[in-house]
Amino acid sequence: MPNTISGFSKLSKTEKIEWLLDTYFTDKDSARNLVQRYWNSDEKLQKLHDEFIENTITNYYLPLGVAPNFLINETFYTIPMAIEESSVIAAASKAAKFWLERGGFKAEVLSTEKIGQVHFIYKGDYGKLEAFFNHVKPKLISETASMTKSMERRGGGILNIELRNKSQDLPNYYQLHATFETLDAMGANFINSCLEQFATTFKTEAEQFEHFNAEEKNISMVMSILSNYVPQCLVRAEVSCEVEELKSKDIPNPEAFVNKFKQAVTIAEVEPYRAVTHNKGIMNGIDAVVLATGNDFRAVEAGVHAYAAKDGQYSSLTHCSVDNGIFKFWIEIPLALGTVGGLTNLHPLVKFSLEMLQKPTAKDLMKIVAVAGLAQNFGALKSLTTTGIQEGHMKMHLMNILNQFEATEDEKAKLIEHFKTTVVTHSAVVEEIGKLRA
Structure with a gap:
């Protein structure tokens, strides 16, 4: 080799x-x-x-853009977004401006619990294990006191530890299921450190527990790790207005628009093939802000998609209702985010982004990120149910095609002008470039 x-x-x-x-x-x-x-x-x-990662050879740049005019809970924001896909920021900005004239976005954090688990194998009587857990639980907490002291001083820490019997799913498999409040930190290192201490204490104390026989004392600790599925770390964002208030240049008939828009959302609620693409569009907005603020977008993606399937079938993250002439569109999603620790203290552009967002708390950032996802989804659905998504998307994609063919500034100016009134397709752009250069 x-x-x-x-x-x-x-x-x-x-x-x-x-x-x-x-x-x-x-x-x-x-x-x-x-x-x-x-x-x-x-x-x-x-x-x-x-020094951020191992074996670095160079930097891989993504554009950092901004979407202005977001009114969230009566506060104005310009939202930073790091993303490579064209039209995402344009759609978010357009949605922000649309709702700015209709009262803006409302958002609230519903809960902030985060989860970690110690996974272990125990071969013995479950009643004895329960008795041991009740005996050792206070010590699990006391032996992490040095780790939790600073977090507790600020109002966070360990919320609870439960023993969970999962032996019906996997023989002899059990968990210590712990919940945490980590305040403005995402908290991964804090949670994992606590969990590893739980495992050490649990194992050591089991070996000395007088009611266990020799086999029962030999508990096998498999792993200790936080979960990126955080269904109790929830934020809700919504927009609403009277149906007639939706009337605009793009929406000449608000009632017809609302009926079609609601149908589009309902389809995503019942059809997984559509729901995946629907939610991907939401994550265009969410991931871009998560990345710009130095948070872990892979963890957010995994948790959000698990939440979308929580009822047994993958479904839409957004929902729509029309009651008594009031249009309402909302999202409820789990977001474990931080504004201190990790890259937030290291990456200069992350600091820049957080300052642009007026130095938000983790709860503030949860609201902002949820709104970005909702705005992105509204913009996509509005396009899909009116003009179609390709018209705006391909016009934004035009510049990428021109750059592929190393178009000069003069050629770009002429071709942008030409495609203001012509459908953008890859072949059409290539043809026009050929005509110009001929």
Whole structure:
């Protein structure tokens, strides 16, 4: 296996790059220049980026854009969004402006519990295990006191620990199921440290518990880890107005629009194939803000999609109602976010984004992120049920196509003007470029 290497992590950054160039690239100079071109000229900043992860060779940039005019609970926000997909920020901005004229967005945090579990195997009498758990529970909490002291001082900490019998799902499988309040921190390190101490204490005390026989004392601790499924860390965001107030240039007939819009949401509630794409659009808005604020968008994605399937079938995250002439559109989702710790203290653009959001608490950020997802979904559904989604999307995608063909500024100006009144397709753009260059 000629492409394997030992001790790669111990090589210097330059040595790692040179090995990659020697192993995989024919035009080494071009590849080297590309890698170096994306280095930050500020050596201190580049070193900071290098130390975020392992085996860093360069930086991978995403655009950081902003969506202005968001009115949330009577406070104005310009929302930072880090994303590569065209039309996402445009749709969010358009939805923000639309609802600005109709009272803005309302949002509230419903609960903030986070979850961690110690998974273990126990072969013995469940009644004895229950008795042991009740005996050891106070010690589980007392032996994490040094870890929780600072969090408790601010109003957080361990909320509860339960023993859960999962042996019907997997023979001899049990859990310590713990809930936490981590305030403005996302809390992963705090939770995992507590869980690992729970496991150590539980195992040690079991070996000394007088009512266990020899086999029962030999509890096998499998793993201790937080859960990214946080159905009790919930936020709700909504918009509402009288149906007639929806009338605008794009919505000449509000009643017809509302009927079609509600049908679109209902389809996503009952049809998983549609729900996945529907929710992906919501996550366009959510992930972009989560990434811009230094939070873990993979954890958020996993938890949100699990929540979308909580009733046994994958379904829409947003819902719509029309009662007594009032249109209401809302989202309720789990979001475990932080505004302190992790990248929030390290990445300069994360600090920039949080300052732009007026230095939010974790609860504030939950509301802002939920609103971004709701706005994105409203914009997508509005397009789908009126003009169709491709008209706006392809006009935004036009610039990507022009850049693929290295269009000059003069060519871009002429082609943008041409496609103001012409349907944008890849083949149509290629044809027009060819005509210009001929």
